[in-house]
Amino acid sequence: MVACPKCAGWIDVDEEDVDEGDTLSCDECGADLRVVGTDPLELESAEDLEEDEDEDDLLEDDEEEESDEEWK
Numbered sequence: 001m002v003a004c005p006k007c008a009g010w011i012d013v014d015e016e017d018v019d020e021g022d023t024l025s026c027d028e029c030g031a032d033l034r035v036v037g038t039d040p041l042e043l044e045s046a047e048d049l050e051e052d053e054d055e056d057d058l059l060e061d062d063e064e065e066e067s068d069e070e071w072k
């Protein structure tokens with residue numbers, strides 16, 4: 001048994017039946033997982049490897065208009 005890195009659900013897999021680099025899918029969430037280690041058995045999401053995360057830093061101009069000073 002090994003925990004799914006995606007949903008933390010338990011996946012019924014025999015450590016002796018898998019090799020590093022094998023892919024399997026989680027019964028709980030259906031995520032594609034890759035075996036990255038067998039001692040101990042370790043899985044990572046195969047989807048994360050293909051993910052390209054572009055961080056768009058949206059700089060918003062937040063200029064406040066100065067209110068006119070009131071002179072007494």
Ligand SMILES: [Zn+2]
Nearest residue numbers: 004007026029
């Ligand atoms: Zn899962």
